[in-house]
Amino acid sequence: MKVKLKAIHIFYVLYLLGLFYILFLYNRQIDLSWMVKGGWNELVELQRSRTNWVFFRTILRYLQTMNYATGMRNIIVNIGGHMLLFTPFGFFLPRLNQRWQKPLAFLLMATVVMFIIEGLQFVTLSGSFDVDDAMLNVIGAWLGFIFLRKPEEIERDFYDREIS
Structure with a gap:
């Protein structure tokens, strides 16, 4: 059992x-550089046009360009890519700590992690803050949590509940 857990830790670190x-x-x-050029106001100005706080704004923009030559590629890469990229997160996290094996606890942790990632991309200017990206990342992690589990875990969560 310890060897299996150690292997999971190694693969998780490689994934991260x-x-x-x-x-x-x-x-x-x-x-x-925004830190020395003008501080927080400089960062906000640099990221103003690249930040999305409205759910589905980016996704709808991709769907509107679907009939163009690059539209389908954008949908696959951006929407599918976000979900696929975080599917392993949903596999690894519950195996590393029992507290993340409960669906609600996992969803809360995944949501917090995704918003931290979006925030880091915002402050490092390596990306933008997009609430749609965070949402797609959480969906991908949730898919990994649901579909990459052992059959007995699925059975335990969905069939062994007490009926009140």
Whole structure:
């Protein structure tokens, strides 16, 4: 059992390193110059046009461009990519700590983590803050949580509940 848990830890660390590379370094550049150029106001101004606080705004924009040549590619890469990228998160987290095995606790933790990631992309200028990205990431993590579980875990959660 200890060997299996150690292997899960190793693969989780490798997954996190890959995730960090994709989210913060791949085709991106971390830029903290706003700290000396004008502080928080400078950052907000730099990110103003790239920030989305409205649910489904980005997703609807992708769906509106679906009939263009690059539209379907954008949908697959952006919508599918976000969900696929965080599916392993839903597999690993519950295996590393029992408290994240409960569905509600897992969803809350996944939501907090995704907003932290979006916030870090915002302050490092390696991306933008997009509530749709966070939502898609949580959906991907949830899919990993649900579908990458052992059959006995699924049975325990859905069939062994007391009826009141």
